[in-house]
Amino acid sequence: MAGTGIAEFSLEGHWASESDGQGHAVFNAEGIRCANCARSIRTGLDALPGVTSTEVNVVNGRVSVTWKSGRISLGTILRTIAGLGFRPVPLAGDAAAAARRDERRGAIKRIGLAGLGSMQVMMYAAGLYTGAFQGIDPQIAEFLKLTCLLIATPVLLYSGAPILRGALHDLRRRTLGMDVTVSLALLLAFTASVYNTLRGAGEVYFDSVTMFIFFLLLGRWFEMKGRHQAASVTDALARALPASASRLDPDTGAVAQLPLAEVRIGDRLRVGSGQVIPVDGRVLSATALLDEALVSGESVAQRRVAGEALLGGSVNAGAALELEVTAAPHQSTLHALVRMLEHAQSQRPRLGLAAERMASWFIVRILLLTAAVGLAWMFVDPSRAFPAVLAVLVATCPCALSLATPVAIAAATSRLARLGVLVTRSDAIEGLAQVDTVLLDKTGTLTSGAARLLGAHTAAGLDAATALAIAAALEESSRHPLAAAFMPHARADLRCADAHEMAGRGVEGEVQGRRWRVGGPQFAAGLAPAGTVPPAALSDGLAGATLALGDESGLQAIFRISDELRPEAPAMVRELAALGLDLQLASGDRPEPVAQVARTLGLPRFEAQLRPEAKLALLRRLQQDGHQVLMIGDGINDGPVLAAADVSMAMGNGSSIAHAAGDLVLLRETLGVLPQAIGIARRTLVIVRQNLRWAAVYNLAAIPLAALGLMPPWVAAIGMSLSSLFVVLNARRIIGTGAAAPAEPGAAGPIDAARPLPYGARA
Amino acid sequence: MTSIYLLVPLSLVLVAVAVWAFFWAVNRGQFEDLDEPARSVLEED
Numbered sequence: 044m045a046g047t048g049i050a051e052f053s054l055e056g057h058w059a060s061e062s063d064g065q066g067h068a069v070f071n072a073e074g075i076r077c078a079n080c081a082r083s084i085r086t087g088l089d090a091l092p093g094v095t096s097t098e099v100n101v102v103n104g105r106v107s108v109t110w111k112s113g114r115i116s117l118g119t120i121l122r123t124i125a126g127l128g129f130r131p132v133p134l135a136g137d138a139a140a141a142a143r144r145d146e147r148r149g150a151i152k153r154i155g156l157a158g159l160g161s162m163q164v165m166m167y168a169a170g171l172y173t174g175a176f177q178g179i180d181p182q183i184a185e186f187l188k189l190t191c192l193l194i195a196t197p198v199l200l201y202s203g204a205p206i207l208r209g210a211l212h213d214l215r216r217r218t219l220g221m222d223v224t225v226s227l228a229l230l231l232a233f234t235a236s237v238y239n240t241l242r243g244a245g246e247v248y249f250d251s252v253t254m255f256i257f258f259l260l261l262g263r264w265f266e267m268k269g270r271h272q273a274a275s276v277t278d279a280l281a282r283a284l285p286a287s288a289s290r291l292d293p294d295t296g297a298v299a300q301l302p303l304a305e306v307r308i309g310d311r312l313r314v315g316s317g318q319v320i321p322v323d324g325r326v327l328s329a330t331a332l333l334d335e336a337l338v339s340g341e342s343v344a345q346r347r348v349a350g351e352a353l354l355g356g357s358v359n360a361g362a363a364l365e366l367e368v369t370a371a372p373h374q375s376t377l378h379a380l381v382r383m384l385e386h387a388q389s390q391r392p393r394l395g396l397a398a399e400r401m402a403s404w405f406i407v408r409i410l411l412l413t414a415a416v417g418l419a420w421m422f423v424d425p426s427r428a429f430p431a432v433l434a435v436l437v438a439t440c441p442c443a444l445s446l447a448t449p450v451a452i453a454a455a456t457s458r459l460a461r462l463g464v465l466v467t468r469s470d471a472i473e474g475l476a477q478v479d480t481v482l483l484d485k486t487g488t489l490t491s492g493a494a495r496l497l498g499a500h501t502a503a504g505l506d507a508a509t510a511l512a513i514a515a516a517l518e519e520s521s522r523h524p525l526a527a528a529f530m531p532h533a534r535a536d537l538r539c540a541d542a543h544e545m546a547g548r549g550v551e552g553e554v555q556g557r558r559w560r561v562g563g564p565q566f567a568a569g570l571a572p573a574g575t576v577p578p579a580a581l582s583d584g585l586a587g588a589t590l591a592l593g594d595e596s597g598l599q600a601i602f603r604i605s606d607e608l609r610p611e612a613p614a615m616v617r618e619l620a621a622l623g624l625d626l627q628l629a630s631g632d633r634p635e636p637v638a639q640v641a642r643t644l645g646l647p648r649f650e651a652q653l654r655p656e657a658k659l660a661l662l663r664r665l666q667q668d669g670h671q672v673l674m675i676g677d678g679i680n681d682g683p684v685l686a687a688a689d690v691s692m693a694m695g696n697g698s699s700i701a702h703a704a705g706d707l708v709l710l711r712e713t714l715g716v717l718p719q720a721i722g723i724a725r726r727t728l729v730i731v732r733q734n735l736r737w738a739a740v741y742n743l744a745a746i747p748l749a750a751l752g753l754m755p756p757w758v759a760a761i762g763m764s765l766s767s768l769f770v771v772l773n774a775r776r777i778i779g780t781g782a783a784a785p786a787e788p789g790a791a792g793p794i795d796a797a798r799p800l801p802y803g804a805r806a
Numbered sequence: 807m808t809s810i811y812l813l814v815p816l817s818l819v820l821v822a823v824a825v826w827a828f829f830w831a832v833n834r835g836q837f838e839d840l841d842e843p844a845r846s847v848l849e850e851d
Binding site: 148151152159160163193 | 818824832838
């Protein structure tokens, strides 16, 4: 089994990429069942020269590797994993879907056989139990035991194969996992039963063996369902892109079909009506109508005119259009999104790590305890030693303990994705649940990014059109939300070659031989020698944000740019306050507009004219006072502040989603989902704690009962399985919550549209 | 009580048939989608 599937890999897909001498790949490894499997992959890969980091997620079986190009090849890494006994399979696309289908079918068959088998064995066992009290012909008893043996053997060997194989892997790697104690119990019970059947005396445990396997498989089934569901979310995104594109020959105008991987930057493509835009590009046709539901979640079709950007993955809702490719297929926004999502899903949260360590610590103790119990019973009553040992082994299986956190986090991640909130760091959910203060940026966050020029005032000797064109040249490469206001005024003859952006302050560069600065008035005036008084004529009473243009002799122009509040912002602020959160506005803008926004929203605390360093200082101050701070920004200009916050959320807008640096990224430009997201995070934390408490209580309660011989092995099997099942089903409540509640308009997540009815919606 | 020697093997045969039928159904993809077929009956084309 190991080793197959590697041939299907190539570097074309979105799941692996190499750039700047660094390679990065995310894929699934089949056969990861426990913390130890993950650990052995990590240590195995980290030992390879050239591998810089490895992350393995137990719940979704995802491996994320980074390596130095040239020092090691992806093939070697995959072969190493196969050598450890795991089967690497690509994440998205047909191969992954087929791998998941086979895994699902195999699991159903194993559960089916174990279920039918344990029912049958139980029936014969009932006969044997009644026989033990009412008397039974020893010959018939012997016959029934043989029949049980006949059924239990295929159940153990076929249905129990993954468990036994897992234990074998663990032993080969000299580690101890859950599979080891479980297999030990199964094999002990089975061989003792076979031995007793053949010699015609003593207890048989075929019923316990088959039932234990059945319940264990049932627990793993639900875990697998969750894992597949998380994968289907990313698959829906990855599958949205077509495999081929129609390229226009620039000379002849002839259309030729070619594989998507061969599309190059600068190619002209034709996209028919109703077809999916295959790559990021620029519209060449006069107008275009686009349905971007999948990429941005925006449900209303968007109109684009020639020259405007198109996102790969959106659907052409209008007439056939032509576009010019601006990004290589594997660097398109959609692929960046998928990669981000997969990277996050392959990280292991802090919470999970602690539970895993606890579980492996537990297993060593269980084995010691089992030996002690067996020894003690040998002196008290040797005939009861064996059932007691079995019961302890079965009842103490820390399955529930090691599942408690990862299943809940996985469920919450996919629930948030449906809301349109991407989790890009696995600790983000825990952080979001514990937040008590929210720091909000204004421009591009509370206000919409659609900036519009309201007016321009220039100093003598400079006309407004030229001033705007210079500003446009400087701001051309800037991603600041307000920069867009200048773009319609750009002129071909005014270009800036060395534009240098200072985050949160402005841009400096040379246009037509003169140095200019555009940005906040103070920054723009900075080129002139100190003491140069800004022209008084430039100040006015217009509303909106102020940007200024300055050169070495002082301020030359002042621009007013509209900066309108998002319609959903007031409701969001109210709901967040209702959740008990403390909100603060921190903006780099002038005090008047900031105060106005704060007044409209009812925010008592706001600070204006903060440079990024000052925002960082404000954040640090809040953190020093013991606050857990969520910072919300546009993700591009607030980079350092976002990184320093306990949790950060970036507004993903259009093509910049891929560059947004936040623990959480809002896929759609709507703040309305934030209160809901915090609600989900808090609920997740509650469920994680419930799960951990339940698992610990169960294990602690079961041990003395089993050790004292008060719990027969089959009761232990039911108890252990129910506790795992409880944990998994409890976590699934996260996916289910709110699914039945009336959704707000357009609240259906971007991914929802493309995937089948979520599993949890039935619950 | 000798009927047991006939009935028990018979039950084994029945279980074997049930397991075979179940495996056949799984391999044919009968359990892949439990929601859509039920709804598709109600849809016109």
